[in-house]
Amino acid sequence: MVHVETTVRATDPVAGSIVLFMPVWTPGSYLIREYARHIEGLTAEEPARATKIRKNAWRIDTGGAAGVVVRYRVYAGDLTVRTSHVDETHAFLVGAGLFLALEGSEHLGARVEISAPPGWRAATSLRRVPGESGADGTHRFEAPGFDALVDAPIELGTHREERFDVLGTPHRASIWPHDAIAETDLRRLVDDTRTIVATEAALFGGVLPYDAYDLLLHFAQRGRGGLEHRASAAIIAPPATFAARDSYLDTLSLVAHEMFHAWNIKRIRPAGLTPYRYGEECYTRLLWWFEGATSYYDWRVLRMAHLCTVDEYLDHLAGEIAYLDQTPGRLVHALEEASFDAWIKLYRPDENSANSSVSYYRKGEVVCALLDIEIRARTGGRASLDGVLAHLWAEHGARELPVPEDGMQAIFERVAGVPLGDLFDAWIRSPTEIDYARTLAHVGLTIERSARADAPPASLGLRVRSDGGRAVVSSVIRGAAAWRAGIDAGDEIVAIAGARIEGTKVDGLLRGQTPGREVEVTIARDGRLATRRATLDSAGADRVKIVPDPDASPAAREACTAWLGKADD
């Protein structure tokens, strides 16, 4: 539990009452989280009185006093980047779920005083009150307004602290648990992070947009994720990050992603998210850019900084295309609609999600890569997505002017000097199939699809999960064999063609089958056995590789080098 005391000073006594409310979401994570559900025991100090008036708001009658004091407790048991977590080693505090806002006066500054166990240190991008060290367990910080207060998570505790400079600007990595990673791994992570930040800064004119930066790194088995802030980021990565190259590159790309957001979304901001309205959903059609381009650059920056090879980069991009291949929702939900619907789709996945929607992160990344290639091709290499970034920074980020919700195509065309409406129509505004090969040909690459080497030749087109050792269908691909046979998510698969399933090994039973053959599938639904007749599909070509086209022209090969650098660098 976190015990919170909020003092509102200099309240106009004539007003007689104020309203305090807790945000229902936190910027960067587009889900109504109802943080107020974790509040308990809220009371106001006499003579004031608190009355709950909405799910997340209280009216405080001041009782004639010139200020009020409100006390409450917040449950903090969820270790994610967007929820507070407290245990005997640390307290990770997320402002949106901890602090109450004074309704109508969110512009007012705040002072935060934290009483922590002695010896605990604090890491946050909130400004420490000058002259304070926090050594006695009391930490005092200031925030110029409610936006600043909730845009700076606080890590308190026994974490390890590592300081480094990039372009003369101080950065601090706080690693929890303090012994989560080995010394050599920490060195490598800090060195590579320094390279990443310098590479990102170069894209935006070589200047960092903040005075200091806090990277709050949690190493935990539970989950992987990050949340961006103006001068900090919270990241959860698995402790096994350093055990294999692909997991290390994944964590590096996560660091690159969250730090890239310091420019792209925290300062270059969509109009739909400006200002943040903490009591309701804020809608934007532009997450395909703000998350998609950030996802494109999180790996592109690794490549630009020579932290991954061209092959590793292309394998990553091919993996994103494979995800799209296996997501029928790509033909249902356009990219900008997926952005608008983030609140009810991406953040609320269910068994039908893959059939009905598409991730604006993953499709956004692929589309940004393709837009980059197309802009380069249509301008003979004079313009690129990097130019779009630089323009967005100069015209919007540096000047803190929001990007109009319908303004992105015009910005792209101004930078490129060529029409791009056909691409925006096909890739962003409508849910049509993308012709990857046509665009990849501009850079001398081609796409190859094949079945997984260990895949059986025939497929039902469903996924199963284990439920008490039983194979329960978790999702059915739209139009696939199981879908046509009337097998639903939630059905238990008991047998295929008379052979009982072992555990969840559907593949094992399909190994001897051939595509086109009709088989009996025994299912259990709601306690009753039933038989469905399914005509098997051939195994999907769900492996994707992007490879050099041996017939590519020298000009296309040069364009590829301009895009990704030399293959052996």
Ligand SMILES: [Zn+2]
């Ligand atoms: Zn992001």
